[in-house]
Amino acid sequence: MEKMSRALERAKMLVGMEVDEEVPAEAPSFFDDFNRQCTLTTQQRLYGFAVCLAAxxxxTFLSILVFFNPIKFGITFTFGNLLALGSxxxxxxxxRQFDxxxxxxxxxxxxxxxxSLIIALFCAFYVHSKLLTLLAIILEFGALVWYGLSYIPFARSMVSKIFYACLDTEF
Incomplete structure (x- = not known):
């Protein structure tokens, strides 16, 4: 248990959080109230993260089974992305996640x-268009990759340079 606490403290320091973060004396916001109500132990946080990420x-992977039905695929893929993001x-x-x-x-x-998440769900639930849902899922996947790359220093600029070099037609 002590090792998990130290690992969580190290992870907090890596993402820029202070280990012993104080509650500000300003008027509490919605997230401050929410954070105070959601006090979890380190072990509960790790379990919640693991369960939410695994689900x-x-x-996301089970959505491949219904790939040929883009509406079901869009719903399961988007729901999987939301769970993974929430983990x-x-x-x-x-x-801190919101910030x-x-x-x-x-x-x-x-x-x-x-x-893209909202568009994919809208196309799946209300429009019932397989083509639009599939296009929204492609947009969602690209946006997910770009969003994920934003957490890695210089990753987006590197990927942009690689794409530019690959698509450059001058010899």
Whole structure:
């Protein structure tokens, strides 16, 4: 148990959190109240993260079984992505997760990713168009990759340079 506590403290330091973070004296926001109500032990956080991530990955991989029905595929794939994204809130807390998502470095990637999730669900639930759902899932996957790359230093610029070099037609 002590090793898990130390590992969580190290993970908090890696993502820029202070280990003994104090609650600000300002008027409490929605996320401050939510964080205070959601006090979990280190072990509970790790279990929540593991279960949520496993369920998200299972939904994402099981969506391949219904690939030829794009509406079912869109729903399971998107639900799996939402669970996997929510799993990190167990580790760093929902407020910190929200703050990281709205950081200046990844605000556009977050907006495009969230919009693609909504578009995919809208196309699957309301439009019932297989082609639009499939296009929305392709957009969602690309946005997920771009959003994930925003957490790796210099990854997006490296991928952009590689694509530019591959698509450059001048010899």
């Amino acid at each position: 998200g990955l299972a939904c 990190t809130a167990f580790l760093i807390g929902p407020k 990281l998502m709205l950081d200046a470095v990844r605000i556009y990637a977050t907006a495009i990713y969230m919009a």
